[in-house]
Amino acid sequence: MLPRKFTTTRPSDLIYAVTLLALLTLGAPGASAGVSGPVVRLFPTTVLEDIRETGQVAEDMENNLQEVITRLDMQEQLYTESLCQGADGDQGCDRIAKQLGATYLEMLDIMSDRLPEMERAVNNTRNSLESRLRQELGQRTTPTTLQNALLGESGSAKEAERPALRGRSGVRLSDRFKQYYNLVSTNREGASKSLAVVASDIYLDMDEAAHLIAATQEEIGRAALMEQLNQSFGMITPEMAAVVGGVKEILFGESMAENAIAAPPYAIGETDFVSPLAM
Amino acid sequence: MSRLNYLLVALLSTVTLGACTTAQPDHCAVNLRGNLGTAMNTAETKLASGCEYHFNSYFNSLLTIAEANPDTDNKMLFSDHLMRVNDMGVISRRQAEGLYNRYFNIKFVSLQGDYNTCSQTCPVRSQVMSDMQAELHDKELGLMRASADAASFYRADTLLKETDLVLEATCRACSAGKTQ
Numbered sequence: 443m444l445p446r447k448f449t450t451t452r453p454s455d456l457i458y459a460v461t462l463l464a465l466l467t468l469g470a471p472g473a474s475a476g477v478s479g480p481v482v483r484l485f486p487t488t489v490l491e492d493i494r495e496t497g498q499v500a501e502d503m504e505n506n507l508q509e510v511i512t513r514l515d516m517q518e519q520l521y522t523e524s525l526c527q528g529a530d531g532d533q534g535c536d537r538i539a540k541q542l543g544a545t546y547l548e549m550l551d552i553m554s555d556r557l558p559e560m561e562r563a564v565n566n567t568r569n570s571l572e573s574r575l576r577q578e579l580g581q582r583t584t585p586t587t588l589q590n591a592l593l594g595e596s597g598s599a600k601e602a603e604r605p606a607l608r609g610r611s612g613v614r615l616s617d618r619f620k621q622y623y624n625l626v627s628t629n630r631e632g633a634s635k636s637l638a639v640v641a642s643d644i645y646l647d648m649d650e651a652a653h654l655i656a657a658t659q660e661e662i663g664r665a666a667l668m669e670q671l672n673q674s675f676g677m678i679t680p681e682m683a684a685v686v687g688g689v690k691e692i693l694f695g696e697s698m699a700e701n702a703i704a705a706p707p708y709a710i711g712e713t714d715f716v717s718p719l720a721m
Numbered sequence: 722m723s724r725l726n727y728l729l730v731a732l733l734s735t736v737t738l739g740a741c742t743t744a745q746p747d748h749c750a751v752n753l754r755g756n757l758g759t760a761m762n763t764a765e766t767k768l769a770s771g772c773e774y775h776f777n778s779y780f781n782s783l784l785t786i787a788e789a790n791p792d793t794d795n796k797m798l799f800s801d802h803l804m805r806v807n808d809m810g811v812i813s814r815r816q817a818e819g820l821y822n823r824y825f826n827i828k829f830v831s832l833q834g835d836y837n838t839c840s841q842t843c844p845v846r847s848q849v850m851s852d853m854q855a856e857l858h859d860k861e862l863g864l865m866r867a868s869a870d871a872a873s874f875y876r877a878d879t880l881l882k883e884t885d886l887v888l889e890a891t892c893r894a895c896s897a898g899k900t901q
Binding site: 573575586589592639641642643646649715721 | 793794800818821825832833834835843849880884887890893
């Protein structure tokens, strides 16, 4: 389970903020939902519009950062291939390091510009889902009906029809939101058993992402200051590499995480015994 | 009669009386074993002859027998057994349903209620999840080990995880609504 709370005390915490943001925002359902269970309206048009807009904002951020991150990669590769690691006092290496640091600052600037809009979009999605969850699952559902909705009336949904729980997906953030949008826009009037899980999943992700974006914004200023100081000495810090890695992970899904081992498929045979005592 | 003889007589009397009191066999004590259906019949015979208070120990023994002889028919045998015991008046219909569903159904008896989720489940969410976790252990025994129905057990396991996720989100939303 991912950590729910995040506090920032050091400049290097930006790395964790970015990485956690990646972990949290990339968790998503992976398949379409089934069609049984009571109808619960978790995804009205307003929620769908919020999800669509968040995906659009994420795409804009990706487009803005794509070029600078590519440049960072090339500079880092040049630095490594020139055997600059530990080569103190080499003028050529110092120059590459300063260029790399300047590009890094450029990336931080872009993030600093774009994150407020991302924060607003994420907050909107979180708030609208929060309201629907409270009304539909919190106030209009009993524990018994909630369980029935999750299980489906037939209790025989196949594993392949069920959305996966939270986890890394290895896809672009904007594509992830497109998946969210497509998933809920095609099934929003039915399949509440799966959509309850999807809505909960997105809501928890958005809630934590909102906190992490705020924390990241706070840390960007500090990280920028540190890098401006580093520019005086021409250093490449491990933190810089980690932040760049974290941003790439958020936006482009370049994750090294291995996929979890799949659970056995669920299938109930046609001759299943049904007890008169069963709920 | 010497003093030693008195002591011998007293000791002999004590031993004899003690033997009389412990020689009485426990009518309800029975070592259920072998075929599950036969063991259920034995248990039911005992329950019908004044051993109602041994129902729980009989039931646990029957689960142990089923675990040693896993079969998909076992859940049906338990359902029939619980209904007969209910008909005999040993346990109520609600108890029979509770036991059957706890061990042999995917659904959780720990997640039941007639009031809305915000007011009934959220205030005791951690307890509900803890109860469901304990119930999953019983389902592992009933579904997987006794009934050889791994698929249903995995579905129950998934249901528990989904419930955890949905309750976390729903209860957080309920809580946010209160503070607004």
